[in-house]
Amino acid sequence: MRFPNGTVALSGVDVNVRRGEFVTVVGPSGCGKSTLLRIASGLERASEGTVTVNTDRIGFVFQDATLLAWRDVQRNVELLAELAGERKNKRRAKADAAIELVGLSGFEKHLPKQLSGGMKMRTSLARSLTLDPELFLFDEPFGALDEITRERLNDELIRLFVKQGFAGMFITHSVSEAVYLSTKVVVMSGRPGRIVKTIDIPLPMPRDPDVRYTAEFAELVGEVSHALREGHA
Numbered sequence: 418m419r420f421p422n423g424t425v426a427l428s429g430v431d432v433n434v435r436r437g438e439f440v441t442v443v444g445p446s447g448c449g450k451s452t453l454l455r456i457a458s459g460l461e462r463a464s465e466g467t468v469t470v471n472t473d474r475i476g477f478v479f480q481d482a483t484l485l486a487w488r489d490v491q492r493n494v495e496l497l498a499e500l501a502g503e504r505k506n507k508r509r510a511k512a513d514a515a516i517e518l519v520g521l522s523g524f525e526k527h528l529p530k531q532l533s534g535g536m537k538m539r540t541s542l543a544r545s546l547t548l549d550p551e552l553f554l555f556d557e558p559f560g561a562l563d564e565i566t567r568e569r570l571n572d573e574l575i576r577l578f579v580k581q582g583f584a585g586m587f588i589t590h591s592v593s594e595a596v597y598l599s600t601k602v603v604v605m606s607g608r609p610g611r612i613v614k615t616i617d618i619p620l621p622m623p624r625d626p627d628v629r630y631t632a633e634f635a636e637l638v639g640e641v642s643h644a645l646r647e648g649h650a
């Protein structure tokens with residue numbers, strides 16, 4: 418990916434994300450992770466190479482929950498179905514199901530300003546879930562949350578991944594979050610972003626929260642951290 422101003426953001430990147438895979442991309446700031454996700458989503462067009470996406474049901478969750486301040490949770494979650502021109506009954510049913518999936522039942526009438534950071538992210542997740550995505554893209558969605566909320570949302574995300582069966586592509590700066598969530602971790606170098614290493618995470622899904630304290634987990638975290646350091650050198 419070369420931007421019109423000459424910045425080369427990505428070079429020779431080759432990634433596959435299949436159904437049943439949750440692929441996390443880690444790498445130093447500015448290495449092109451968001452660019453890669455935007456290219457996968459179609460928001461950005463690669464200047465060279467090919468991108469093949471075998472579905473048009475793509476969910477995208479950003480670091481910011483991007484909720485409309487004047488709409489309550491239910492009407493925020495309904496937004497995409499509304500834009501797609503779906504009837505009120507149908508979009509309400511979809512929103513209700515998604516709100517239930519993310520554990521926000523009872524908060525339908527709350528406005529964004531009445532929600533915690535974690536609840537805002539859940540609302541954002543629910544909004545994308547109404548699309549019933551086959552490919553779900555996440556650009557560091559939990560980066561701004563405290564550790565406990567983040568760990569809880571990691572578990573909820575894994576539950577959704579196992580239940581809904583989408584292909585997941587996730588960006589994070591946290592090595593332990595990457596190992597915990599993923600079936601595969603892609604480590605990128607500094608700009609222009611190249612893939613330094615791809616590491617399979619063979620831990621069983623859904624993850625047991627206590628897996629974080631095992632030797633196997635620590636070893637995988639070590640492997641990802643080493644690869645990150647190599648890419649930085």
Ligand SMILES: Nc1ncnc2c1ncn2[C@@H]1O[C@H](COP(=O)(O)OP(=O)(O)OP(=O)(O)O)[C@@H](O)[C@H]1O
Nearest residue numbers: 420422424426445446447448449450451452453608
């Ligand atoms: N539209 C653009 N035009 C020119 N350069 C851009 C454009 N968008 C991004 N870049 C540059 O491309 C590089 C990759 O940016 P990107 O946001 O993808 O990195 P990132 O790995 O997601 O960073 P971070 O982890 O800090 O969010 C950066 O150097 C950025 O300045």
